[in-house]
Structures are given as structure tokens and as C-alpha cells.
């Protein structure tokens with residue numbers, strides 16, 4: 001079923017009885033060409049692009065819970081292409097272009113809102129770094145504007161410009177950055193993949209990976225054995241555990257990251273703002289809640305809930321930047337399990353096991369990467385060649401020392417970078 005304005009009018013006139021389930025609920029077949037383990041944003045986008053770009057539809061996505069129940073539905077929804085290093089900047093630039101065509105491509109409203117991202121800086125050194133990053137973004141063909149203090153004040157007058165410890169010197173403005181509705185992105189890719197014939201199999205945990213003579217032959221699951229010629233692992237915070245089923249030890253640590261949302265307020269914050277000193281980022285959702293987050297909880301864990309010290313740290317950073325939010329009531333907080341790589345950049349690569357492919361290491365920036373990652377991973381699986389924008393995301397770079405340390409290096413021992 002295609003979605004359109006006409007369709008909405010027709011359904012309104014016929015008591016909304018014509019809507020169909022957005023995807024099928026098939027039984028797993030015994031055999032597929034390709035299995036994607038993990039029904040998060042990256043797994044669903046991979047399945048979609050395998051079908052759309054490569055005509056590969058004998059594909060199943062195996063998800064241990066429900067589609068979109070992982071990090072793709074838990075993040076603070078910031079979408080941007082403001083990286084500084086070759087290797088990352090072309091990848092995120094490609095991903096942002098896919099975001100800009102996503103709603104048309106999927107015929108699905110993901111509420112992508114290019115409201116602009118402003119990264120604040122608070123010292124001369126940070127200003128230099130922001131200028132360098134902005135130049136790299138412009139050279140990559142993306143947009144960046146260096147704002148001085150008064151330039152920031154004109155857009156965000158409610159910030160605490162005179163904070164003695166963290167005075168605001170200016171900001172790097174990325175107008176094409178913004179937000180999107182996170183779970184709608186999962187639903188849109190799921191619907192797009194399903195419509196092209198991909199089987200989306202929920203409540204199906206992969207418990208074993210079958211290997212014969214150095215080559216994958218299939219998986220064991222809670223819904224039985226399934227054979228396949230190629231298998232992609234895309235399970236975010238569970239990457240180390242699932243890769244271990246194939247005997248692989250990954251350079252990944254899993255850490256908790258929390259997010260918070262306040263009660264609904266009238267529109268007061270029409271950009272994404274990040275605090276360059278306190279690791280705090282905030283935007284306002286379409287329902288009016290202020291959505292914000294900060295740093296990791298700083299110890300490895302598989303718990304999808306956070307701890308009070310990290311929550312307190314985030315609140316303090318928020319109040320230092322934006323005292324007005326002190327009057328808003330926090331309604332909810334939650335956590336997600338982050339797949340932290342040593343250099344803060346992801347891995348999209350083949351593994352030493354023939355037919356087994358790996359996509360992980362997104363740290364806490366993988367939501368904006370969903371379309372680019374799915375596109376590049378599908379290319380790798382379909383053609384056995386890396387997709388150019390993701391060619392630096394090699395698994396062996398940690399052995400060779402060719403790491404890709406960008407932003408602040410959001411690695412596994414994040415506070416030490």
C-alpha cells in the first residue's frame with residue numbers, strides 16, 4: 001500500500017478500515033541467500049538496499065526482539081555530517097544525502113527536520129578546531145558557518161553567555177543537520193524491505209553460527225536452524241557476543257549511554273545545540289519534550305539502563321549551558337548499549353570467515369549513519385568489494401595502526417581520549 005494525501009482522505013471517509021499491516025510476519029524459510037542478524041536501523045537499511053540497489057530479495061533479517069527495539073529507537077535522534085577527517089567526512093556526507101531523499105525513497109514520513117546543529121566552543125583553541133572542522137566540511141561539499149559570540153546570541157539568546165567557567169565564544173553552525181523520528185526510520189526501512197520481498201523475522205535470536213571449512217553455512221536460532229550463503233552481523237551493542245559465536249574476538253567494548261526527556265513544553269528550542277565543554281546535547285521533539293543526553297556511564301555493561309552519577313552529570317552540564325531548562329520536569333530516562341570502537345569510528349568489513357560480514361563500532365553516533373551504513377554494507381555483501389565512502393572502516397586497522405580518530409575519539413576508554 002502506497003501512502004499519500006489522497007489515501008489519508010480516503011481512509012478518513014471510510015472509518016480508517018483500509019489500512020493494512022505495514023510488514024508481513026513470515027515463518028523463517030530453511031534457506032536464504034543472505035541473512036542479516038539484527039533488526040535495528042543498520043540491519044533494516046542493509047536489507048532494504050540489498051533489495052533495492054542489488055536486486056537481492058532472498059534475504060531475511062533475524063531480530064531477537066521486535067523491530068526497532070534496540071538503539072535505533074533509543075537515541076537522541078541527531079542527524080549531521082560534520083566530521084573532519086578523510087575517511088569519515090565522505091561517509092557521513094553520503095549518509096546525509098541519503099537522509100535528504102529518504103522520505104521519498106521509502107514513501108514514509110520519518111519526520112526528518114533539518115533545523116540546524118550548532119556546536120558551541122568556549123576557548124580560542126576550540127575555536128581553531130571548529131574552524132578546521134568547518135573548512136573540512138565545506139571542502140567535502142557540506143555546509144558549515146563559523147559563528148562568533150554575537151552570531152550565536154542572535155540565534156540562541158537563552159544560553160548562559162556569561163558563565164564564568166564556560167563562556168561561549170561562538171559556535172560551528174551546520175544548517176543541514178537536524179533530527180528525525182528514530183523509530184519511524186526503522187519502520188520505514190522495514191516496510192521498504194518487506195515490500196521488496198525481504199522476510200523480517202522477529203523473536204528470532206541467533207544462538208550459533210555454523211561454519212564449515214572456514215565458510216559460513218547458516219545459523220542456529222530460537223526458531224530453528226536456517227541455512228545461508230552469506231551472513232551479516234549488525235547487532236550494535238551485542239556485536240562482541242554474536243561475533244564470538246563465529247569464534248571472533250572484536251576490538252569493541254559495550255557501554256551504556258543514557259538519554260532523557262522532559263514534559264512537553266511550548267516550542268522554545270528550534271535547533272540542536274551541543275555544549276563544547278560539558279558534553280551535553282539537546283533538541284526539542286515535535287511533542288514538545290526537551291530531548292537531551294551526555295556522556296557514557298564509563299564502564300562496560302550490557303544493561304540497557306543508566307546510573308544516577310551519569311544522570312546528575314548530564315543535568316549539571318545542561319543547567320550550566322541553558323539555565324532555563326532547570327524549571328522543566330524530566331519525565332523519562334533510558335539507556336542503550338553502545339558498541340564502542342577504540343578509535344571512535346565504525347567497522348564495515350569482511351571477516352576472516354568466508355561469507356561472514358561485520359558492521360559495528362558505531363559508538364554513540366550511529367543513528368545518523370543508518371542510511372549510509374545500510375547502503376555501504378549492502379554493497380559489500382552483494383559485491384564483496386568495499387563501497388568507496390566506507391573503505392576506511394576496515395577491521396584490521398587496529399592491528400596496522402591506521403586508526404581513524406575523529407571528533408574526540410569516542411573509543412572504548414572514552415574518558416581517556
Ligand SMILES: Cc1cc2nc3c(=O)[nH]c(=O)nc-3n(C[C@H](O)[C@H](O)[C@H](O)COP(=O)(O)OP(=O)(O)OC[C@H]3O[C@@H](n4cnc5c(N)ncnc54)[C@H](O)[C@@H]3O)c2cc1C
Pocket residue numbers: 037038039040041042043062063064065066068069070071072073074075076077078079204205206207234235236237238242257258259293334335336337338362363364365366367368369
Ligand atoms: C541514548 C542514546 C543516544 C544516542 N544518540 C544518538 C544521536 O543523537 N545521533 C546518532 O547518530 N546516534 C545516536 N545514538 C547511537 C545510535 O542509536 C546507534 O549507534 C545505532 O542505533 C546502532 O545501530 P542499530 O540501529 O542497528 O542498533 P540496534 O537498534 O540496537 O539494533 C541491533 C539489533 O540487533 C538485535 N540483536 C542483538 N543480538 C541478536 C541476536 N543474537 N540475534 C538476533 N538479533 C540480535 C537487537 O535486539 C537489536 O534490535 C544514540 C544511542 C543511544 C543509546
